[in-house]
Amino acid sequence: MSSFNISQLTRVVNEAILALDNIKTSENLKKFKIKYLSANSQIVKSGKLISTLPADKRAEAGQKVSQFKETILHKYLETAEKIENDILNQRLKNESIDITLPFNRRVLGARHPLSELIDEIEDFFTSIGWSISDGPEIEAEWFNFDALNFTPDHPARAMQDTFYTTQPNLVMRTHTSPVQIRAMLSQGVPIYIAVPGKVFRSDELDATHSPVFHQVEGLAVDTNINLSDLKGILSIFAKKMFGSQAKTRIRPSYFPFTEPSGEIDVWFEAKKGGGGWIEWGGCGMVHPNVLRSVGVNPDKYSGLAFGIGLERTLNLRHSITDMHNLVEGDIRFAKQFIQGGIKGGASA
Numbered sequence: 001m002s003s004f005n006i007s008q009l010t011r012v013v014n015e016a017i018l019a020l021d022n023i024k025t026s027e028n029l030k031k032f033k034i035k036y037l038s039a040n041s042q043i044v045k046s047g048k049l050i051s052t053l054p055a056d057k058r059a060e061a062g063q064k065v066s067q068f069k070e071t072i073l074h075k076y077l078e079t080a081e082k083i084e085n086d087i088l089n090q091r092l093k094n095e096s097i098d099i100t101l102p103f104n105r106r107v108l109g110a111r112h113p114l115s116e117l118i119d120e121i122e123d124f125f126t127s128i129g130w131s132i133s134d135g136p137e138i139e140a141e142w143f144n145f146d147a148l149n150f151t152p153d154h155p156a157r158a159m160q161d162t163f164y165t166t167q168p169n170l171v172m173r174t175h176t177s178p179v180q181i182r183a184m185l186s187q188g189v190p191i192y193i194a195v196p197g198k199v200f201r202s203d204e205l206d207a208t209h210s211p212v213f214h215q216v217e218g219l220a221v222d223t224n225i226n227l228s229d230l231k232g233i234l235s236i237f238a239k240k241m242f243g244s245q246a247k248t249r250i251r252p253s254y255f256p257f258t259e260p261s262g263e264i265d266v267w268f269e270a271k272k273g274g275g276g277w278i279e280w281g282g283c284g285m286v287h288p289n290v291l292r293s294v295g296v297n298p299d300k301y302s303g304l305a306f307g308i309g310l311e312r313t314l315n316l317r318h319s320i321t322d323m324h325n326l327v328e329g330d331i332r333f334a335k336q337f338i339q340g341g342i343k344g345g346a347s348a
């Protein structure tokens with residue numbers, strides 16, 4: 001363009017506006033800028049030709065040129081902004097996090113101290129070669145009582161201790177001992193098992209009682225099991241639970257399914273009013289009638305058995321004075337038992 005030509009200029013501007021509509025990359029935008037907005041562009045060049053026009057045409061031509069420049073610049077900036085936004089959006093899309101992907105979860109809760117204790121007990125018994133067994137919490141009266149040598153009129157069967165169900169002969173098991181029967185029937189003898197589990201008795205919830213609590217049953221039946229084995233296993237188990245200083249004794253007692261029967265006591269130096277023995281659970285040598293009820297010959301086999309309260313174990317070990325703490329499930333309580341939390345222990 002060697003002379004100022006307004007219609008040609010108008011064409012160039014229209015061409016430029018159309019071109020901008022199709023520009024999607026900053027690279028193309030740069031090329032556009034060189035072609036239409038640089039010193040070599042037709043618009044800028046034609047601006048310089050204004051001086052060649054007759055004086056009375058110059059003002060109008062100058063206005064036109066700057067109007068054209070502005071139109072192109074305006075549309076150019078609009079396009080530049082759009083391209084920038086597109087790039088940003090694409091980046092956000094590429095770098096966004098997929099919140100549905102699995103990640104390394106940090107546990108915010110805490111397991112119940114009873115669950116931790118049950119793991120600890122299972123580890124101990126499996127480490128000495130025993131197996132872990134279980135049985136149903138709703139139990140046939142025959143397993144819970146009859147097979148365990150309870151006479152039909154034994155007081156433990158009475159309404160105040162046992163939760164009966166609407167089904168005849170089905171009760172909420174009052175102890176883990178029925179699993180002795182189940183395990184011997186299904187696995188035979190010799191047998192060495194530990195049975196942690198829930199048991200139920202119609203007690204009111206108070207500082208030391210709960211209608212639902214936990215026991216661990218122990219049963220070993222073999223050809224040569226005697227009272228010293230019972231004393232030995234309970235002594236080692238107590239040391240595992242309360243520390244290597246823990247002292248135990250077995251005191252005579254009565255259970256229909258053991259003969260002789262005993263209570264296992266642990267010595268606690270910190271007992272209120274000075275050191276003393278505290279009852280930990282029941283134990284004894286398996287009654288011959290129990291072996292007979294599962295078809296095991298009591299002349300050939302003998303067995304030891306024990307049943308230890310797990311809430312009681314935690315309460316003694318950690319000086320927990322209120323059973324409500326174990327029942328209510330407050331996470332602030334449970335968290336204290338995470339490794340490195342509170343520790344108690346029996347003293348010699």
Ligand code: PHE
Pocket residue numbers: 174175176177217255258281282283284305306307308
């Ligand atoms: N089952 C008894 C109870 O709940 C405890 C026990 C178990 C006693 C095994 C002797 C042998 O009180």
